[in-house]
Amino acid sequence: MLDPKDLQRSSYHLNRRRLLAGLGATAVGGSLTGAASAETMHHSVADAPVANAASQLDSVPHLGLHQAGVVNGRPANGMVASFDVLASNADELEALFRTLTERIAFLTVGGSVPMLDPKLPPADSGLLGPIVRPDNLTITVSLGASLFDDRPWLAPLKPRHLQRMMRFPNDALDADICHGDLSLQICANTQDTTIHALRDIIKASSRQMILKWKQEGNVPVITPGPDGRAESARNFLGFRDGSANPDSSDVAEMDRVVWVGADEGEPAWAVGGSYQAVRIIRNFVERWDRTPFGEQERIMGRTKMTGAPLDRRQGSEFDVPDYAGDPEGKATPMDAHIRLANERDEASKAHIILRRPFNYSNGVTQSGQLDQGLLFICYQANLERGFITVQQKLNGEPLEEYIKPVGGGFFYTLPGIRDASDYLGSSLIAAARGA
Amino acid sequence: MRMSGLVGASALAFILSSGAFAQEASLDLVEPIAEYKIYVSEKLAKLVEDTTAFTDAVKAGEVDKAKELFAPTRLSYEAIEPIAELFSDLDASIDSRADDYEKAEADPEFPGFHRIEYGLWEKNSTEGLAPVADKLLADVKELEGRIASLTFPPEKVVGGAAVLMEEVAATKISGEEDRYSHTDLWDFRGNFDGARKIVDLVRPLIADKEADFLKTVDANFETVDTTLAKYKDGEGYVTYDKLTDDDRKVLAAAVNTLAEDLSTLRGKLGLD
Numbered sequence: 001m002l003d004p005k006d007l008q009r010s011s012y013h014l015n016r017r018r019l020l021a022g023l024g025a026t027a028v029g030g031s032l033t034g035a036a037s038a039e040t041m042h043h044s045v046a047d048a049p050v051a052n053a054a055s056q057l058d059s060v061p062h063l064g065l066h067q068a069g070v071v072n073g074r075p076a077n078g079m080v081a082s083f084d085v086l087a088s089n090a091d092e093l094e095a096l097f098r099t100l101t102e103r104i105a106f107l108t109v110g111g112s113v114p115m116l117d118p119k120l121p122p123a124d125s126g127l128l129g130p131i132v133r134p135d136n137l138t139i140t141v142s143l144g145a146s147l148f149d150d151r152p153w154l155a156p157l158k159p160r161h162l163q164r165m166m167r168f169p170n171d172a173l174d175a176d177i178c179h180g181d182l183s184l185q186i187c188a189n190t191q192d193t194t195i196h197a198l199r200d201i202i203k204a205s206s207r208q209m210i211l212k213w214k215q216e217g218n219v220p221v222i223t224p225g226p227d228g229r230a231e232s233a234r235n236f237l238g239f240r241d242g243s244a245n246p247d248s249s250d251v252a253e254m255d256r257v258v259w260v261g262a263d264e265g266e267p268a269w270a271v272g273g274s275y276q277a278v279r280i281i282r283n284f285v286e287r288w289d290r291t292p293f294g295e296q297e298r299i300m301g302r303t304k305m306t307g308a309p310l311d312r313r314q315g316s317e318f319d320v321p322d323y324a325g326d327p328e329g330k331a332t333p334m335d336a337h338i339r340l341a342n343e344r345d346e347a348s349k350a351h352i353i354l355r356r357p358f359n360y361s362n363g364v365t366q367s368g369q370l371d372q373g374l375l376f377i378c379y380q381a382n383l384e385r386g387f388i389t390v391q392q393k394l395n396g397e398p399l400e401e402y403i404k405p406v407g408g409g410f411f412y413t414l415p416g417i418r419d420a421s422d423y424l425g426s427s428l429i430a431a432a433r434g435a
Numbered sequence: 436m437r438m439s440g441l442v443g444a445s446a447l448a449f450i451l452s453s454g455a456f457a458q459e460a461s462l463d464l465v466e467p468i469a470e471y472k473i474y475v476s477e478k479l480a481k482l483v484e485d486t487t488a489f490t491d492a493v494k495a496g497e498v499d500k501a502k503e504l505f506a507p508t509r510l511s512y513e514a515i516e517p518i519a520e521l522f523s524d525l526d527a528s529i530d531s532r533a534d535d536y537e538k539a540e541a542d543p544e545f546p547g548f549h550r551i552e553y554g555l556w557e558k559n560s561t562e563g564l565a566p567v568a569d570k571l572l573a574d575v576k577e578l579e580g581r582i583a584s585l586t587f588p589p590e591k592v593v594g595g596a597a598v599l600m601e602e603v604a605a606t607k608i609s610g611e612e613d614r615y616s617h618t619d620l621w622d623f624r625g626n627f628d629g630a631r632k633i634v635d636l637v638r639p640l641i642a643d644k645e646a647d648f649l650k651t652v653d654a655n656f657e658t659v660d661t662t663l664a665k666y667k668d669g670e671g672y673v674t675y676d677k678l679t680d681d682d683r684k685v686l687a688a689a690v691n692t693l694a695e696d697l698s699t700l701r702g703k704l705g706l707d
Contacts, residue, residue, distance in 0.1 A: 169527065172535040286691075287601045290698035294707055295590075366609035368687060396523060 044249060045356050046242025048222035048233035049076045054189040059134035062108040065272050066259060066416045067424075069138030069187055070379050071248040071354070074219050074233075078187040078358035079194045080278050080375060081214035082180030082409060085147055086207070090432040093154075096208040097425040100141055101417055103204050104424070107197045110134045125203075127196040135193040139201070140185040141424055142276045142411030147181040157431050159260075159270050159412045161383040165277075168391055170400040177213040177280055177407030185276070185377060191216070213407065215280050217358025217375035232307065232317060236283050236359050236372050237402070239300050240307030243317040244342055246352055258354050258379045269427035272415030275383035277353075279376040280360070280407035286369050288402045299398045301336030310336070320344060337399045341390055351393075353378040353386040373403070383410060464589050464704065467636035471592050474632055475515045479579040482511040486575045490568035493551055496561045505552060506618035506671055512548075512575075513625025514632070516602060517595030518582060525578045529571065532612065547571055549613075556615035590706045596633040597701075599626045600694035608687050610675045620663060620672035623686075627659055630697065641703055648703070652696050658689045 054075065060068045087093035110132045113124040124132070148158035167173055184201065186194045194216070202211060219233040232240040246253050260266050260273050288296070297304055307317030311331035321332055323344055332339050342348050355378045362371040380386025387410075414425050485508040492501040512519060512530065520526045527535070529547045536542035540553050546567060554564045603626050606612060613619045634652060642649065662682050666673045678686075701707075 167537060169523070173537040174534070175537050175539075178537065284601075284605060286694070287605065290597065290601070290694060292698075292702060292707070365605075366611055367605055368608065369605055400523070 044245060044247050045071065045073060045354055046232045046245035046248075047073055047230040048220055049074060049189070050222065050224055050230055054136065054221070056133040056135045056189070058136040058189060059108065059110070060136060060138050062104050062138075062417060063419055063422075064416045065418070066274070067138075067140050067413055068108070068416075069140035069185055070258060070274060070356070070413065071254050072138060073248070074356055074358070075136040075187050075189045076221055077189065077191045077194050077216070077218050078185065078356075078375065078377070079198065079214060079216040080377065081184045081186065081198055082144070082212045083182045083184070083205075083209040084212050085181035085209045088151070090153065090429055092208070093425070093432070094423075094429045096205060097141075097429065098423045099205050099208060100139075100201065101423040103197075103201050104139045104141075104417075105420075107132065107200060108134055108137045108139065125196060125199045127192050127199070132196070135189045137186070137188040137193050137197060139197060140187075140276075140413060142183045142185070142413040144180050144182065144409055144411050146179060150181075154428075154432055157267050157269060157428060159266055159273070159275070160264075161275060162412045163383075163410060165408060165410045168405065169395050170403070171405045174406050177215065179409040180212045180411075182209060183276065183278065183409065183411045191218070215360055215375050215407070217360040219358055233359075235357070235374055236285055236361070237288055237296070237300070239296075239302060239304060240317050241357060241374075242355050243302070243307050244338065245355055248354060254354070256381070257352050258381055260381050264381060267431065269431040270412065270415065271427075274379045274381060274413040275386065276411040276413045277376075277378050277380075277383065277387035278408040278411065279405050280373065281376050282371065282373040282404045282406050284369070284402050284404070285372050291402070298333050298336060299402075301332045301338035309338075335397055337394070337397055340393050340397055350385055351389045353380040353390060376408070379413065463640050464593070464637070464706075467640070468587050468589055468592055471633065471636055472587055474636075475518055475582060475587075478511040478515045479582060482508070483572075483575055483579055485511065486572050490572045493555075493561050493568040494565045498555060498559060498561055501551070501561065502555050502616070505548075505555065505616055506613070506621035509548060509618075510621055510625040513622045514629035516626065516629065517591065517598040518585075518587070519578060520598070521585070521591065522578060522581055525574055525581070528574050529578065532606075532614075534611075547574070549615075552613065552615045590701055593633065593637060593701045593704055593706055596630040597694055597697035599630040600690055600697055602626060603690045604687075604694050608683070608690060610678075613675070617674035617676055618672070619675040620666055620678070623659075624663065624672070627656065627663075630693070631656055634697070634700070637700070637704060645703055648696065648699075652693065655689045655693045655696070659686060659693075662686055662689075 058075075060072050062068050085093070085096065087096055112131050113122075113126070115130075116123050128135075143162075145158065145162045145164050148154045148162070149164075164179060165173075184198070186197050188194045188197070198214070222230050222233065224230045232242040232245075235241040246257050248254060248258075255261060258274050260270055260275075262268075262271050266273075291299075293304065297310065301310060301321070302308065302317065303310065303313050306315075308315040309319055309321035309332065311321050311326055312319050321339070321344060323332065323339060326332055328334075329336075329339070334340075342352070355376070357377055358375045360373055360375045365371050378387055415427060417424050485504065489501060489504040489508045492504055516526075516530075519529070527546075530549070531545070531547060532549050533539040533542070533545055533553070536545045539545070540557075545553075548571065550567050551564055551571065554560060554562070554567075603623060607619060607622060607626070610617065610619050612622055634649075634656075638649065662685050663672070665682065666677060
């Protein structure tokens with residue numbers, strides 16, 4: 001008898017075989033468009049990537065109402081790269097969007113790399129060899145407020161809540177890793193694939209935009225439990241992160257929480273997009289590791305070992321804490337991170353965001369401490385009601401002693417590329433031309 | 436309760452909400468905490484006095500005098516930082532650094548000691564610093580007022596010893612704290628004195644059980660003292676750039692070890 005897990009695995013392998021067949025058939029021609037996309041085994045964005053399940057042939061469709069890389073489960077590697085855009089009119093901006101669309105179509109589907117005259121530089125960095133495999137790659141394009149603010153012909157089309165990321169009280173923002181006209185969120189099973197994609201895009205768009213900053217990260221790969229459900233990945237504080245995320249496979253919920261609809265007072269071109277908040281949050285890990293275990297749990301509001309809420313320590317991370325039954329914060333302190341961020345009452349439902357973070361480990365600070373932390377990324381249909389409100393609730397939390405937001409930015413994730421004849425941002429360009 | 440006449444309200448609240456072990460420890464802590472509160476008030480009185488003289492010099496345009504007073508004035512603040520930091524708004528306006536602001540030194544929001552330090556050393560001038568000085572003095576007085584009415588949480592007091600070492604380990608050993616004046620060794624002195632004071636106050640409570648622990652901690656404080664002593668200059672210290680690489684490594688290792696060891700002090704005293 002097949003259990004659901006086996007079924008899932010066999011359909012996964014079936015897709016994998018179809019992909020392999022597609023790859024063989026088109027290896028000379030270039031594109032892998034005919035191949036079906038591998039069914040993702042992830043249940044939701046918060047789940048960790050599943051051990052041994054990732055394949056170079058995994059692919060996420062790049063066409064659709066919404067861009068890929070938002071409600072899809074996280075692969076093991078993620079990166080945000082921010083650029084300054086040169087475009088000074090709608091034609092130039094369209095050219096950039098078309099370049100990005102073309103590169104995204106190739107990189108996320110895969111295919112063979114064109115061979116040029118060896119007297120010329122190669123067309124491709126060659127990081128992935130002569131045949132580029134999709135490797136679960138998604139490239140998500142979002143626009144910063146400065147792109148609109150600095151261009152009078154675009155300014156009237158700025159999404160309502162898009163703004164330059166403000167300084168929150170615990171921030172120590174480093175101008176070198178903040179803001180930008182355009183962000184790329186690049187995610188894939190392996191780091192080579194994200195780096196290959198970034199280098200490909202930089203090469204293809206050198207006249208149109210310049211790299212400002214980037215931050216890479218990853219999430220641990222986890223073996224699913226007996227019920228097939230993968231637990232949330234741990235962050236560099238050692239706690240499960242994302243337990244309270246909304247279910248990203250619930251289309252109606254994503255329409256409510258993540259995607260901008262027609263009734264939110266946003267410009268018509270923006271429907272189907274989302275607000276992206278990126279924060280580079282350094283963790284003082286040495287100090288955290290020297291903090292009493294009980295205090296760590298009280299600061300976060302979860303048990304460290306399983307992620308269960310503090311009022312049901314024997315439960316699981318997916319149990320919902322009962323704050324109404326703990327009005328004085330005896331089980332979960334009133335200023336615990338998860339309690340401040342989400343009170344779990346009717347009013348707090350308006351502020352739910354979809355978090356899609358990666359851990360980062362950069363190097364060593366001037367003081368000889370580890371430069372590690374969280375590349376926090378979240379999506380929401382309303383930036384004010386989402387990230388900004390939640391962060392304001394967190395201002396002054398005890399966790400602040402151990403974390404320092406140093407970079408990031410606010411961006412607007414463009415609606416999807418609808419079909420092969422469409423290009424990214426076409427609705428914005430049409431609106432800019434007054435068409 | 437019979438003991439309520441003896442113990443402060445905070446200790447009592449703590450006892451009521453804690454287990455038996457903590458209860459015993461907490462009673463023992465009443466005296467050290469009361470003594471620590473006196474230590475902090477003395478430091479705060481000194482801080483207000485010194486900051487008044489310092490900001491007066493800044494406002495009078497006396498650059499040299501202000502430079503002379505800068506490091507000694509900070510000494511008392513650095514010694515009580517774990518308590519001062521309980522008020523994060525005041526800590527930010529008194530002691531934040533240019534890195535905390537996106538436009539760094541040019542940021543109009545950059546306040547406090549280090550904003551004045553920047554003007555004095557980088558510009559050799561007090562121009563435009565009068566409002567910053569007024570605000571600094573007002574903040575320091577506000578801090579004194581708030582701490583006077585603060586109930587000292589025992590775990591914050593005892594944990595403060597480690598917090599002081601964490602401060603040095605995370606952002607001071609690099610010399611980035613007083614980057615314009617290079618008076619970092621004065622700050623170190625304040626931080627170490629503050630940490631040692633806390634250890635000394637609770638010492639009698641663990642002297643028997645934790646003799647080896649105390650010996651290690653004392654040895655590391657000794658290492659710090661011996662190293663700092665080499666750089667003594669009059670009442671204070673030479674500039675941070677005079678510190679040799681070898682001595683910086685010795686200090687860094689001592690600080691990291693003290694941070695590790697002192698992070699267990701709360702637990703050893705039964706504090707949650």
